Amino acid sequence: MRFIGLCQPVLALMLAPLLRGVINKVKALFAGRCGPSVFQPYRDLAKLLGKGAVYSGTTTLVFRLAPLVGLSAVVVALALLPIGSVQAMLAFPGDIILFAYVLGLMRFFTVLGALDTGSSFEGMGASREVQFSALVEPVLMLSMATLARHSGSISFSGIYSSITFGVWMQAGPTLAMVSAALLVVCLAENSRIPVDDPNTHLELTMIHEVMVLDYSGPDLAFILYAAALKLWVFGALLVGLCMPLRTGWAMMDIAAFLVGMLLLAIVIGVIESMMARLRLLRVPQMLVGAGAIAIIALVLVLR
């Protein structure tokens, strides 16, 4: 157990809702509005935590368990992620596998919770979520395999500490392709445009949001908080790859990382402002495209 590794979870737990705030602010500015404060997500969470929960009579324990499991799973995932060359709290060979499964567990419970309500809308959302995640997970695994092969390590800490400017100069195309694939994964996993619209209120077109319609009060707060953390998790994967600043000083690395996260939030905000949501039929096409890019990257590394 390394205490410096606590930085990642602690920072994430503190700052994750801020990412959402920044994204919303960027979108508002693009639309010519002033928009809510970047701290609005914190206020929302506080408000929800102060309320009571309402449970439908048809739901069971699974429904109540899902937000808790989701939140704890994503916290475990956070513990596996390094910042730059700063080692993660938990780093061991093969932690990338654990990472994928922990996130899988989170999704599994979200889906179960949605199915537990017995509502047809939530069932539909669950089915879409599973369909798309079946396409997203291979992309994630392929990207990770590419990075692992490239750095010769199968631990996040090993992989990310090996990525430097020098490596980018030497294997730029491969890393760029992995980054592109990871960006798509990030957008898809966090139900962002162009895959899903987080602000939509039309159930027919929703994917992720429709699954959590029945939650209220603290449960909803947990879910929103977990979603923000998940965005942080995938953002950290991407930023660690694209900001190859490895100074060796923990403080510098962490500062660079935070700047990177801020930039990522702005980029996502810009993407959401510029693009329209894809038709549902086109989404698998885009995900498979990301997969194809990941395959090419892996092949180039294996060659």
Added chain:
Amino acid sequence: MQVWTDVILITVVLTNLALTGLSSLGTCIRVMALQGVLLGLITIGVQREQLSLHVLVLVAGTVAIKGFVFPRLLKRAIREAAIRQEVEPFVGFASSLLIGSLALPFAIWLTGRLPHLDAGVSPLLVPTAFHAILIGLLLIVSRRKAVTQVLGYLALENGIFVFGVGLARQATFLVEMGILLDVFVAVFVMGIAIFHISREFDHIDTDQLSQLKE
């Protein structure tokens, strides 16, 4: 130089993948134009000696024809024949993309089975060429529209071109120009044929072209 050649080659691979996965004809044609320009860059990238006038003319011809004239011709054919902007594949986009990306390992494997080449050129060159050829064949057999088949033919031709500029630098200038001209006329004639097909059949789906058979 080598790194940049590699970057261009990988971009060519990605443009080919884009051709298998994009659903809008107009975008496909733009991607094809980009590929044409990239081919010109490769021609410069693989030169070991000083750039001669011969190479420069070839590059200019390649970029002009593949990057600008062909896209114009195809766009025109689409506009005049009032073709819908959808690609309409027989094999779905996802499967095409998957096949397209798996074609790269196959191309690399194929290259590995060939005798070793002198180390002057990028090791990615031959796989990229084979990949483009495979993608071209895939597009020709798996797409419904005549225009897309022409795109496939162009991808195939580009793959062979990559192979040619990288390895066989001994063709005479006259012949190279002849090859370029031939491909140009081929696309031109195909464009005219597309126009006639669309007029005769009211659309350019080649699966309607199935009357002549045993």
Added chain:
Amino acid sequence: MVAALFLIPGLAGLTAFVIRPDGMRRALLLAVALAHAGLTTRAWLCPPSPALDGLLRLDELGLLFLSITSVLFLTASFYGIGYLRREAPGRRKDFEDGFLFVNAPEAVFTGCLLLFLAMMTLVSLSGHLGLTWVAVEATTLASAPLIYYHRHHRSLEATWKYLLICSVGIALALLGIFLVAVSATDSTGATVSLLTDELVRRGSQLDHAWLKLGFVFLLVGYGTKMGLAPLHTWLPDAHSESPAVVSALLSGALLNCAFLSILRAYQVLAAADCAAFGQEMLVLLGLISMGVAAVFIVGQQDYKRMLAYSSVEHVGILALGVGLGGVGAFGAMLHAVNHSLTKAMLFLIAGNILSVYGTKSCRDIRGALCALPVSAALWLAGFLAITGTPPFGTFLSEFIVLKSALEQGRVAVAVLYLGFLGIIFVGMAGVFLRMAYGRSSWTLENQPGREPVLSLIPPALLGMVVLGLGIWIPAPLLDLLDRAAKALGGL
């Protein structure tokens, strides 16, 4: 002189696009055909010197195939004059589906015909692998508008298939050429010319693996154009839908040009001591082609398609002959001559029959001997010739190929060869005989008039030449065939 052979039809072709009066254009067609034949004759008498640093030159193989092209074009252009006169301008009714269609402008037809001749000549003259490729691809492009002469959807379909399949095939041949170029690169990476003669001279220095791979691609690429099964799929469509003149030229001359391109590659391969590799492939493709043709000829209802499949069979025999080597190469050369002449004759007569009966289905044709006595007689003679019945020249050449198979003790090949020939004979006999004999479907009132002379003399002449070649081969031709076979490592 060499350049003139190619330039005259080329420039005339371009001119034909802009000439307005029909009479002048037709006269130009005849004049070019005569001039081409004249120049070819002159090339026989005094071999011309190479031009453009050896890019253009005329060797034995080139001269042989050039002569075939020239003779066929001459006869076809005479026939073509009559054909163009009969093809009235304006809307015409399609005989199969009954819709209206128009013909392509005659200027386009004549122009493309002449350009087609120019490009086929260029194939024969080319002494450079790359130039050969350029010329072969150009033949495709020049002949595509010819196939689409009758502007209706069936011919359009045939044209599209022809364009796309052949272009893709020939693109693969280009890859083959590059592979050959790689094989010719020496260790220093110095540039090596792709002149055929140069490659043959440096044969022993070529890298075998790359060369073999290159040959495979060249064989596949040009084989597509030549109509070797299983790459022949465009051939029946294009041949059955194009006008008689074009079918005759496609089958008689164009397939030979593609064959010549394969032979060029084979020459290089043989010079590098890999002939056995190429021979095996040629034998295999040859037998497959014959087999496929046999399957599709039996029970074929459309006589033009049947002739097209017969072309697949005969290019198979050509490939087989060269593949067997030795005396077989000589047989293949002789067969190239015989088959071209016979097939052109049959396609021309098929055009006559089609114009009178208005159907391509042989079920609807009976008693042609009564209605069209001369054409039907020639049709029967052509049938005997194409199936290799003595005393026609085809018998001689097919027999030589068989002999070479037996001499090498390749009994299986010989048995398959004879078997396919037998099946094809039976299959074709049914169709041809039924069409010629029987009660005519014509009544006295609508009996067709006299057959136009211009559409009878060219095929009749071709038939007589084939008959003559079966009895006596003139010494100069024999000498040329001999040298051509030697150039392929035969005899």
